[in-house]
Amino acid sequence: MMPLDLARGGAPLAFAWRSLVRQPARATLGILGVAAVGALLLDMLLLSQGLVTSMQDLLDSSGFDIRVAATDPIPGKPDIEDGAAAAAQIAALPSVSAAIAVRTEDADIQLADGRPTRATFAGVSGGRSRPWTILRGADIRGEHEIVINDHAAQAIGVAPGASVTIKAYCFGGAEAAPAIPFRLAGIAEFPFDAPNQSGAGTTIASLADACGTPDARTADLVLVTSSGDPDAAATAIAALRPDLRAFTNTEAVGQMQQRGFTYFRQISTVLTTITVSFALLLITVLLTVSVNQRLGEVAALRALGFSQGRVVLDVLFESALIVGIGGLLSLPLGAALAVWLDGILKRMPNLPAALHFFVFDPQALWIHGGLLAATAIIAALYPMSIVARLPIAATLRDEVMG
Amino acid sequence: MSGVIVSAANVTRSFAMPAGAVVAVRDVTLSITQGEHTAISGPSGCGKSTLLHMLGCVDTPSSGTLRFDDQDISTLNDRARSLLRLRHIGFVFQRFFLLPMLTAAENVELPQAEAGVARDERRRRTLELLEYVGLAARADHRPSQLSGGEMQRVAIARALANRPRLLLADEPTGELDQATGEHVASLLDRVNADGTALVIVTHDPEMAGRARRVLTMRDGRIDGEVTR
Numbered sequence: 208m209m210p211l212d213l214a215r216g217g218a219p220l221a222f223a224w225r226s227l228v229r230q231p232a233r234a235t236l237g238i239l240g241v242a243a244v245g246a247l248l249l250d251m252l253l254l255s256q257g258l259v260t261s262m263q264d265l266l267d268s269s270g271f272d273i274r275v276a277a278t279d280p281i282p283g284k285p286d287i288e289d290g291a292a293a294a295a296q297i298a299a300l301p302s303v304s305a306a307i308a309v310r311t312e313d314a315d316i317q318l319a320d321g322r323p324t325r326a327t328f329a330g331v332s333g334g335r336s337r338p339w340t341i342l343r344g345a346d347i348r349g350e351h352e353i354v355i356n357d358h359a360a361q362a363i364g365v366a367p368g369a370s371v372t373i374k375a376y377c378f379g380g381a382e383a384a385p386a387i388p389f390r391l392a393g394i395a396e397f398p399f400d401a402p403n404q405s406g407a408g409t410t411i412a413s414l415a416d417a418c419g420t421p422d423a424r425t426a427d428l429v430l431v432t433s434s435g436d437p438d439a440a441a442t443a444i445a446a447l448r449p450d451l452r453a454f455t456n457t458e459a460v461g462q463m464q465q466r467g468f469t470y471f472r473q474i475s476t477v478l479t480t481i482t483v484s485f486a487l488l489l490i491t492v493l494l495t496v497s498v499n500q501r502l503g504e505v506a507a508l509r510a511l512g513f514s515q516g517r518v519v520l521d522v523l524f525e526s527a528l529i530v531g532i533g534g535l536l537s538l539p540l541g542a543a544l545a546v547w548l549d550g551i552l553k554r555m556p557n558l559p560a561a562l563h564f565f566v567f568d569p570q571a572l573w574i575h576g577g578l579l580a581a582t583a584i585i586a587a588l589y590p591m592s593i594v595a596r597l598p599i600a601a602t603l604r605d606e607v608m609g
Numbered sequence: 610m611s612g613v614i615v616s617a618a619n620v621t622r623s624f625a626m627p628a629g630a631v632v633a634v635r636d637v638t639l640s641i642t643q644g645e646h647t648a649i650s651g652p653s654g655c656g657k658s659t660l661l662h663m664l665g666c667v668d669t670p671s672s673g674t675l676r677f678d679d680q681d682i683s684t685l686n687d688r689a690r691s692l693l694r695l696r697h698i699g700f701v702f703q704r705f706f707l708l709p710m711l712t713a714a715e716n717v718e719l720p721q722a723e724a725g726v727a728r729d730e731r732r733r734r735t736l737e738l739l740e741y742v743g744l745a746a747r748a749d750h751r752p753s754q755l756s757g758g759e760m761q762r763v764a765i766a767r768a769l770a771n772r773p774r775l776l777l778a779d780e781p782t783g784e785l786d787q788a789t790g791e792h793v794a795s796l797l798d799r800v801n802a803d804g805t806a807l808v809i810v811t812h813d814p815e816m817a818g819r820a821r822r823v824l825t826m827r828d829g830r831i832d833g834e835v836t837r
Contacts, residue, residue: 503704513691599668604662
């Protein structure tokens with residue numbers, strides 16, 4: 208039991224604790240209710256920014272901080288007609304340290320007589336930067352070499368050094384180009400691949416060969432690494448190539464936030480409001496019932512000389528204890544719930560494996576704490592007003608007559 | 610007036626009710642002096658508890674003047690009245706109103722803590738008071754572990770915690786059997802004999818008969834006074 212240090216400053220909290228635990232079932236109900244609501248609240252806060260934070264992390268982890276695309280892309284055609292040249296021009300800018308052109312098509316990868324796997328097939332040109340990370344084996348060093356991801360390697364049962372054939376489906380076409388052989392240089396991780404998605408990477412020239420069109424110039428986008436100031440680099444790129452549009456990672460995420468991700472923020476806002484309202488009602492009801500059951504005691508304390516402020520503070524502290532303990536319990540509960548919900552949401556097809564809906568964010572913790580603190584205060588307002596306005600003499604009389 | 614703790618001059622207390630105002634206390638004038646023992650008796654609803662509440666500064670008159678230590682109570686705000694009660698007035702209630710989650714000692718210590726008494730002094734005073742009421746051995750017991758008489762004795766110790774000059778008791782034996790009530794009444798007599806002014810509201814003629822001054826109320830007025 209919390210020791211009752213009755214010193215003036217410390218008394219209300221200890222006193223409130225004793226008041227709270229005198230009805231253990233009610234206290235437990237209140238604390239568990241707040242824990243459940245707090246867990247949902249935490250998850251809603253994590254969800255509201257999780258996808259954005261995760262996408263930002265994903266983009267940043269790729270090693271490129273600017274993406275350059277055509278201003279007016281034509282469906283079915285590569286976006287940038289002179290991708291390789293554009294990458295070279297951009298790489299020459301002082302504010303840019305590296306730039307590569309990337310073209311992406313679909314392809315079937317298979318061993319000679321094996322079962323194929325349909326993969327996203329990326330071709331790159333330009334510097335030594337790559338939109339993938341080698342896990343085993345080596346990176347591509349020349350033409351007709353390929354790296355594939357783990358999922359593809361397992362799907363067709365190959366290891367680095369093996370020969371595979373590629374049948375590419377280019378420009379959105381349904382018909383495959385003739386199969387051509389590639390040597391598997393290594394196994395790589397492609398940050399934007401979904402967990403069950405096969406991925407492959409090669410040079411842009413080899414990809415053009417696989418497509419049967421020896422045009423190695425076109426690209427879908429140019430990935431750029433700035434020298435440290437992505438905004439300055441994006442401005443320089445826009446000045447150099449007005450026909451292209453350069454987005455920093457922050458700008459790209461900002462656009463996503465304004466479009467697709469608004470959905471999550473809206474859902475989160477609605478559910479946050481509902482959960483906070485529920486917590487408010489729960490605590491207000493519990494405290495009101497509790498206060499109404501001990502009006503005689505409160506009136507007696509007032510008659511004995513306890514100030515109005517002191518008895519009001521006792522109710523506020525009781526509310527703070529319910530919300531504080533429930534709020535602390537809500538953190539591990541919310542974290543566990545977030546992991547579980549994240550797992551469910553990530554089952555959606557074509558989501559990058561590294562993308563998460565619930566991402567821990569210290570700011571969310573602060574908001575969580577702030578909202579719960581506000582809830583504790585607002586929920587206590589009505590029971591506090593009952594205590595503050597309590598007519599001492601009438602209550603003592605009623606208690607005796609009752 | 611030397612020795613007067615609280616005085617009421619032409620005090621009236623009425624309550625607004627849906628059917629019209631109800632006057633609980635009418636034009637009462639009286640004073641309570643240091644060390645005196647007064648009983649207020651009368652039938653139910655005659656206004657004796659309302660008068661006690663006004664003397665204890667938990668209720669204010671609708672008209673008339675109430676002075677405590679020669680200070681007009683109507684000039685004090687709620688905080689000042691609370692402080693006055695805390696330091697100078699003790700209350701004993703019919704239903705004890707001990708806090709069930711605190712031990713007997715903690716119940717006695719609570720008003721002292723509110724008055725800002727230092728911890729060691731509180732502990733010493735609490736033990737002294739529990740010994741005074743004969744419950745030192747029950748200091749760590751909760752109210753639920755005490756009998757009715759013991760609870761009322763703890764309540765008396767609590768009321769005396771800050772050394773009040775005036776102790777007000779509203780039907781202090783109302784919830785007790787005769788033998789236990791007698792024990793509590795003796796304790797209150799001893800409190801008064803030790804110098805604390807005592808005002809008791811009671812139905813019980815025997816209890817009232819222990820007082821040196823007995824005021825009888827009817828329809829909100831004092832219609833009889835006997836002094837021994």
